Amino acid sequence: MNVIRDRLMRAVIQSGICTSCGACVALDPTGLARMEDTLFGPRPVFPAGGAELPQLAWDACPGKGIHYANLYLEHYGRLPENWLLGCFNRVRTGYSADPDIRRNGASGGVITHTLIYLLERKLVDAVLVVRQGIPTPEKARVTIARNRAEVLAAAQSVYIPVSTLDILPQLLPGERYAMVCLPDQAAALRTLQLAGHAAARQICFLLGPYTGTALYPSAIRCYLRSKGVGDNDPITALKWRAGEWPGYMEIQTSSGKLFRSKKFYYNFLIPFFITQASLQSMDFTNEFCDLSVGDAWSPRFEAAGGGHSVITTRTDEMEGIIRDMEHAGLLVTTVEDPVETLAMHGHMLDFKKRGSYIRNRIRKIFGRRAPDYGLAPRPLPVSRVLVELLISGLFLVCGLRPSRWVVAQIPESIIGPLFNRLRLAWKSMSKPTKRKGLGKLAMIVTPPAIKY
Ligand SMILES: Cc1cc2nc3c(=O)[nH]c(=O)nc-3n(C[C@H](O)[C@H](O)[C@H](O)COP(=O)(O)OP(=O)(O)OC[C@H]3O[C@@H](n4cnc5c(N)ncnc54)[C@H](O)[C@@H]3O)c2cc1C
Ligand code: SF4
Structure with missing residues (x-):
């Protein structure tokens, strides 16, 4: 009998509340479990028979819910001083001082630039990022990036569900990593780290976007149908936040068609394709990441253009890194009143x-x-x-x-x-x-x- 696996299957996966994090797959002792693409995003598939999953697979599952108050206490040693923002160190607005990184980024390119900084200063050996276009243009996967070019290629947001924690078994022993992930995945990773999971503990820095809503993958085809493109015209390239901030979705198809839709226009897909994970998560600002970054939505920044982020540090170490980057002229930032920045969201x-x-x-x-x-x-x-x-x-x-x-x-x-x-x-x-x-x-x- 596979008690934990059966419980996850019944209570989470078949019940439609799996968030596609990939943690249970990473914990499968046979190494044969995998995340498989479905209409609802990646879902765990376990080998028939297989070995029993550890209790940790249940404890760390964000689909069934993780006790956030306990996790704040265990990870930060305190409950949040502000329940909207979570435990934090400092909040800034700003952007990457490198125009290319800023332009390529989803908002101000801050996550990408910080990852590059961590790599180039040898604070980590590699970074785990999500990249659109793998294995096919309309799909996205978590991948290991070891240099600037690979990190840059993974810039921008991916608004369809992508599993990330199933990559843990691929980490090389002894290496140090930074990782980008969504709020449910960050909570699961912290649970694994607190339980002493070896690969999870190799993640020294966790960065993540503020996360509102994601879309089921079928949204992309629906969009194309609304443009009169049939399902027999394959997608050859897709970007969710191309061009000037706030950016537009850009899709190219095999027949040579090119479509661009402003971010605020293709948002019409949200009510039709919003994921269950988006509807159930109570964490918007990615409260278990060392660095959380969102779009700085305000008339002031929107009028200025160019890409602006809200940047929240949650640990002393990450605060030190952001300060070092500021002093080195890599980031342009302004320290903000944390409560005032909340009005943007x-x-x-x-x-x-x-x-x-x-x-x-x-x-x-x-x-x-x-x-x-x-x-x-x-x-x-x-x-x-x-x-x-x-x-x-x-x-x-x-x-x-x-x-x-x-x-x-x-x-x-x-x-x-x-x-x-x-x-x-x-x-x-x-x-x-x-x-x-x-x-x-x-x-x-x-x-x-x-x-x-
Ligand atoms: C699903 C989703 C919903 C979001 N909703 C909001 C919102 O409602 N309000 C808001 O202010 N901001 C939201 N964001 C955040 C925003 O889109 C930017 O990601 C954020 O401002 C960081 O910008 P940046 O320029 O620093 O990121 P970049 O420098 O472009 O770097 C982004 C990094 O995030 C990684 N990444 C992209 N997509 C994913 C993913 N799905 N899972 C894990 N890693 C990923 C990339 O690999 C890259 O390393 C959302 C992001 C996502 C992915
Ligand atoms: S651990 Fe993650 S992937 Fe596995 S069932 Fe739970 S939410 Fe889904």
Whole structure:
């Protein structure tokens, strides 16, 4: 009997709450387990029979939920002073001083430049990055980069699910690594490190993007259909954030067609293809990374153009590295009031901190599995719950096959700007409710409540 494997299969993978992190695959003692691409992103596949997975595979699984309060205490030695931001050292805005890195980056190129710095100063032997285009143009994989060119080739955000932790068995003993990963993966990695997992402990620096929403891979084909491109015209190149910040999605196809869609226009795909992992995660600012970086959305920076990031350090060592980079003229930064920077992401912080909590509760009320992070947000006004019912209902309807078919029939030139206008109208309409009490948000720590 494979108790842990069967439990993961039943309670997480088949229940649709696997976040594609890859941790359980890395822990498979046979080394034969793998992540396999599905319509919902990569999913673990274990060899028939196989060996028993260790208890750690269950403990570290972010799909079933990781007790965040315990993890803050074990990793940082304290609970967050600000529940929206997590434990932090300092918050800045800024960008890479290297124009090429800045232009190639998703926002200000800060993650890419920091990785290059860590490599070139020999603080690590290699870095683990996610790169679009492997093994085929529309797919993406985690990969080991050992030089500047390889890190640069992996710059930009990938907005479809990519597993990262399944790469751990490939690390060379004795080497030191930096890694980029999403919030659920960072929490799983910290759990592995705290349990003494040897390869996980070779990751000396963890960097990660602020993470709002990702899309199921089928969003890409839906977009192309809305442009009149048939499924028989293969994609030859895809970039999610090409060109000037905030960038556009750029797709080339085998027949020579080239499509570009502004970031805010192709966001129309979100309600139709948003991943379950995006809906259930309560972590927006990647709270277990040493360095977390997001887009600096504000009229001031958007008017200035060029690519601006919000840069949050969470450890003294990473704070020292960012300072060294500033002194060496590699980063251009301004120290900011942490609370003020949160206003740039108010809607997404609320979507995660209160929205995900409500959505997970709704799943449980309907008898479905949902992760438990051991945190309950307060205040949680009734009006906020009602708004969430509306949003969740919308996602439910939009995620249905007929709705996806309908949206693929509408030209992107119509749906893109229309969606953008609706998004802005909704943001301003729901602002009073979504921001109500957000500034004073606290979390009640709940005991682990999951029994499977
Ligand atoms: C799925 C997703 C959703 C996001 N949502 C938001 C949001 O709502 N608001 C916001 O402000 N910012 C969001 N971001 C972050 C933003 O897009 C930038 O990644 C961030 O500002 C860092 O910019 P940069 O120029 O420093 O990164 P770059 O210098 O371009 O480096 C990005 C690094 O991240 C790695 N990477 C890219 N995609 C992934 C991935 N899927 N998994 C693991 N590693 C990856 C790349 O390999 C690269 O090393 C999101 C990012 C992702 C991947
Ligand atoms: S969330 Fe991660 S650990 Fe859990 S089942 Fe999915 S891949 Fe495995």
